[in-house]
Amino acid sequence: MRSTRRRTRGRLPVALALPAVVGLAFLLVPLVGLLIRAPWRTLPSRLFSASVGEALRLSLVCASLATVVCLVLGVPLAWLLARGDVPGRGVLRALVTVPLVLPPVVGGVALLFVLGRRGLVGQHLDAWFGVSLPFTTAGVVLAEAFVAMPFLVISVEGALRAADPRYEEAAATLGASRWLAFRRVTLPSILPGVVAGTVLCWARALGEFGATITFAGNFPGETTTMPLAVYLALETDPDAAIVLSVVLLMVSVGVLAALRDRWVSGPS
Amino acid sequence: MTLHADLRVTRGAFRLAAELVVEPGEVVALLGPNGAGKSTALRALAGLLPLSGGHIRLGGQAWDVPPAVFRPAERRPIGVVFQDYLLFAHLSALENVAFGLRARGAGRAAARAEAARWLDRVGLAAHAKAKPRALSGGQAQRVALARALATGPDLLLLDEPLAALDAATRLHVRAELGRHLRDYPGHTLLVTHDPLDAMVLADRLVVLEHGEVVQEGTPADVARRPRTDYVADLVGLNLYRGTAHGTTVSLDAGGTLTVATPVTGPVHVVFPPTAVGLHPERPVGSPRNAWRVTVAGIEQHAHTTRVRLDGVPPVLADVTTATVADLRLRPGDELWAAVKATEAHAYPS
Numbered sequence: 001m002r003s004t005r006r007r008t009r010g011r012l013p014v015a016l017a018l019p020a021v022v023g024l025a026f027l028l029v030p031l032v033g034l035l036i037r038a039p040w041r042t043l044p045s046r047l048f049s050a051s052v053g054e055a056l057r058l059s060l061v062c063a064s065l066a067t068v069v070c071l072v073l074g075v076p077l078a079w080l081l082a083r084g085d086v087p088g089r090g091v092l093r094a095l096v097t098v099p100l101v102l103p104p105v106v107g108g109v110a111l112l113f114v115l116g117r118r119g120l121v122g123q124h125l126d127a128w129f130g131v132s133l134p135f136t137t138a139g140v141v142l143a144e145a146f147v148a149m150p151f152l153v154i155s156v157e158g159a160l161r162a163a164d165p166r167y168e169e170a171a172a173t174l175g176a177s178r179w180l181a182f183r184r185v186t187l188p189s190i191l192p193g194v195v196a197g198t199v200l201c202w203a204r205a206l207g208e209f210g211a212t213i214t215f216a217g218n219f220p221g222e223t224t225t226m227p228l229a230v231y232l233a234l235e236t237d238p239d240a241a242i243v244l245s246v247v248l249l250m251v252s253v254g255v256l257a258a259l260r261d262r263w264v265s266g267p268s
Numbered sequence: 269m270t271l272h273a274d275l276r277v278t279r280g281a282f283r284l285a286a287e288l289v290v291e292p293g294e295v296v297a298l299l300g301p302n303g304a305g306k307s308t309a310l311r312a313l314a315g316l317l318p319l320s321g322g323h324i325r326l327g328g329q330a331w332d333v334p335p336a337v338f339r340p341a342e343r344r345p346i347g348v349v350f351q352d353y354l355l356f357a358h359l360s361a362l363e364n365v366a367f368g369l370r371a372r373g374a375g376r377a378a379a380r381a382e383a384a385r386w387l388d389r390v391g392l393a394a395h396a397k398a399k400p401r402a403l404s405g406g407q408a409q410r411v412a413l414a415r416a417l418a419t420g421p422d423l424l425l426l427d428e429p430l431a432a433l434d435a436a437t438r439l440h441v442r443a444e445l446g447r448h449l450r451d452y453p454g455h456t457l458l459v460t461h462d463p464l465d466a467m468v469l470a471d472r473l474v475v476l477e478h479g480e481v482v483q484e485g486t487p488a489d490v491a492r493r494p495r496t497d498y499v500a501d502l503v504g505l506n507l508y509r510g511t512a513h514g515t516t517v518s519l520d521a522g523g524t525l526t527v528a529t530p531v532t533g534p535v536h537v538v539f540p541p542t543a544v545g546l547h548p549e550r551p552v553g554s555p556r557n558a559w560r561v562t563v564a565g566i567e568q569h570a571h572t573t574r575v576r577l578d579g580v581p582p583v584l585a586d587v588t589t590a591t592v593a594d595l596r597l598r599p600g601d602e603l604w605a606a607v608k609a610t611e612a613h614a615y616p617s
Contacts, residue, residue: 170354172341174368
């Protein structure tokens with residue numbers, strides 16, 4: 001009996017099992033190493049030290065503001081892509097996802113050349129309003145929003161395309177304008193998708209490094225977010241770098257857990 | 269205020285070209301097989317699909333006169349009951365019914381009060397707070413009807429309103445829908461592929477095939493003189509109104525029929541022409557309905573011959589060509605019509 005069962009189930013081929021285990025270790029060991037190296041005893045005091053606390057606060061504020069920007073602009077954009085009668089929707093959709101695969105540094109450079117003081121748009125902002133975005137906290141928000149928005153747009157657009165458009169038609173026959181139908185019928189029905197997109201977007205904004213350091217630079221208290229602080233601290237104070245990394249790791253795990261429980265595994 | 273519609277829609281290879289006239293208070297059933305263009309017609313009237321040609325006018329208002337005029341759905345005084353109801357899942361029954369009133373500018377409190385009145389009218393006052401997924405099929409249908417009627421629309425469009433219900437629920441909901449339609453003063457267009465729904469609920473049938481109207485008239489007329497084989501097969505129903513006492517139904521048109529299942533009160537009695545047997549003498553020895561009839565007309569269709577018979581009540585019978593030959597049927601012949609009680613179904617009306 002036993003041998004029969006063994007044979008029917010088969011053994012994992014070594015050619016697959018070995019690389020699989022190595023792959024798993026490759027992903028997990030660095031994180032475990034981080035936790036082992038963490039100065040747990042001094043962690044609370046370091047966490048509330050001025051520089052770490054400042055970076056943490058700035059990161060949370062900027063990521064949240066960037067998420068708000070993404071929501072305000074991204075949800076309508078997702079609606080346009082899913083429902084709008086615009087020519088070349090496929091091309092638009094592809095363009096929207098470019099920041100997903102674009103190296104963030106390139107995004108930062110692009111922002112710099114458009115919104116910089118001599119940039120295409122930036123020179124007018126400077127001349128007419130006296131507004132200069134690069135190397136400011138607002139610049140951090142913009143850089144994070146640029147990189148994170150596609151996550152929200154894709155998530156919301158997917159939810160919109162899965163939602164039955166006939167509910168909007170039903171709302172129209174009841175006298176609702178498209179805006180009212182969107183607000184009162186469509187938006188509530190895609191809420192899980194919006195929340196999932198928002199969480200992903202916020203997590204991406206929180207971890208943003210390349211575009212931020214390129215476009216907003218590195219000024220403690222103004223543009224030094226957590227990832228930037230980790231990178232800087234690595235040279236001067238490795239323990240601080242580890243503390244910051246552990247905090248970011250916790251946030252990431254928390255985000256994953258929240259998504260898994262409520263939105264990723266689908267409606268239960 | 270009469271609804272005049274000349275519906276012309278071209279979509280790829282499909283062409284709809286159908287004229288409809290609906291008077292106030294009238295219920296018109298648009299009947300036809302799948303793909304005949306019923307839904308297209310309904311969507312065009314609702315403003316969810318623009319016409320390619322023709323026009324839609326209600327009284328003096330132009331709703332769709334291409335290319336100059338197009339009123340979108342939200343600016344037409346309509347109510348629509350969709351096949352699967354499309355109740356908003358995140359809103360309670362009351363909020364669903366209040367939605368149209370709110371969208372058309374009523375205040376929150378006024379809309380809720382009016383919606384509560386409508387829920388009460390359809391017998392769902394106790395379910396006001398229930399979400400659609402907690403409602404049964406019949407209840408959801410009634411909420412959908414209340415939602416469509418709450419705004420006091422000029423045109424009520426019903427898209428297969430009973431198709432999603434199981435057979436038992438269907439009987440009650442059909443009867444109830446009939447009562448609401450009789451009370452409704454506006455124009456009603458009922459889209460269905462079910463001949464019984466059409467004949468019970470509608471004052472007039474419009475039969476659509478391949479995007480064209482092949483026949484229209486009262487249910488009795490269409491059943492008596494079907495113009496195509498499809499109409500003959502589909503609408504060939506013997507349908508009577510009457511009052512039931514147990515298994516005996518006194519018909520409004522005269523005569524009585526015995527049905528298998530006891531019921532009480534006003535009913536429709538229905539049986540297909542194929543259930544009618546024709547005999548030269550009074551059939552003996554079984555608990556069936558049998559009465560004297562006179563052949564009024566004989567029409568040949570693809571597979572059967574339909575015989576129109578005068579009597580109390582008048583009746584349609586489908587017989588085989590062999591029977592026609594055996595009985596040597598001719599107009600004016602006197603015969604006996606027989607229908608088994610188990611073939612005659614009574615539905616509360």
